[in-house]
Amino acid sequence: MLGKKKQILFSPLEQGKALKKAVSFVPKEIIEQIKNSKLRGCGGAGFPTGLKWELAYNAPGKQKYIICNADEGEPGTFKDRLLITDHAKKILEGMCLSGYAVGATEGIIYLRAEYRYLRPNLIKAIDEMTADSLLGKNILGKNFSFNVNIHLGAGAYVCGEETALLESLEGKRGEARNKPPFPTEKGYLKCPTVVNNVETLCYVPYIVINGPDWFKEFGTIESKGSKLFSISGDVKKPGVYELEMGTSVKEVLDLVQAENTKAVQVGGASGVCIAEKDFDKPLAFESLPPGGSIIVFNKSRDMLHILKNFMEFFVEESCGQCTPCRDGTFRLLEGVKLMEQGRCSIHYLKVLRDLAQTMQIASKCGLGQLAPNSFLSIVDNFKGEILARDRAPESVHA
């Protein structure tokens, strides 16, 4: 078992305690606490949450919004589904605390269409908290109101990207915006907006109750506290695990009883695929950015088949707005198919690597910037396996 083990989200929380405590502070003090805790976003980018709130707090605007990103679409990620199912009130209390800190009275949960069956659960939690005066008008009898609405997505991975999400919330195509301006300055309907991941928001009540120093006791220098990991693939015990930041891949593999492991995909299709030589690396922002997803591949798996699956994903999910991503994902997939048929020259692979690097720099949003990660890491780490395959026989119809 693990030597280091810290459970925050999976430990009990007295509902409303954090809010009761928070309203005895001025909003600025709550922001300071979150800043001091060094909590970082769990949606992928790891942006410091307290700083994000401060930016929204300082941005001029009468109306401000708190948005909970429940679009969870990264392949291999299901931790947010679990939180929405079993810990919905923690999310809502986190949103409400964020609203109090930033000066927002409106919250929106952007729920992916694939999770529509979870909506009744969220509505029930909202109703119960409203009845308990933890949401709605004059919360806890104070001069502070916060409403939460649910907005249903309609099936588009890119809408998890925060600016595409905002476009979608405004009833448009989910095409990412240029940044700046950042959402904290001009977000939903041009108002200052905080977009936070489901999991990020769940940590907030714990930090408000126990204080930033308590949170900082766990984790590494750059990555404090714990993190939920959705673990799937070739393991005996898949599921959602809460692990202290800095846990090594090797420790995770032992925990979930993975055998004969060849490769581990950290951070979903947008993340990187590592080979055995890197299994002792810690899952932390300063080493292997933890993302939310860990997919394990054993020695029987064909890495090219896996890479093809990822590339097909990106070709389908690219919003098509900018050329490096729209054409780049298509070309990378084409290249993988060539490799599969044993028809990709070493020279052409180099051309594809250059293209992948261009995509990382020139794509407009994270989708196109991160799509090459799995391509580059699989090509680099498993070269022997995927290069110079036997030629497939020429198809009659080709």
Added chain:
Amino acid sequence: MKLESMNKQVTEEIQKVVEKYAGRREKLLQILEEINDVYGYLNEYVMKEVAKSLCIATSEVYGVATFYSFLNTTPKGKYIIRLCQTISCDLAGKKQIANALRNELGIEFGQTTSDGKFSLEFTNCIGMCNQGPAMLINDEVYYNLDPEKAVEIVKKYQ
């Protein structure tokens, strides 16, 4: 419900939905989702009517309607089966499930049965990766599938 040749009712339905959202432009996606729920898809007439009631261009409505995979612009089956094709479900045997469903329904992915009951589609990760293979049938989620189990579930809808 069929959309063709009942324009008056359709117009009234659209008006009702648009009014519910107070004619706010930013509610377009919600509006289209609700109409999609009622008729199963959105045709040109619907898009024109929605555009008119929100005072925006039809192309804007069309742009949104075609962007999202849960909005349909052609008629679909009463039940849409969406089988996850992403990596964890792939490793867990989605191909066998796909084959079983194909054989059972006698259609390919992307098609609808002739009685209008089922459409068969692939979708990307639906967040059930630890219990794959997984699929959605409309708003219900099914997981830990094997070929027989998948077919049994589909039969329940028949």
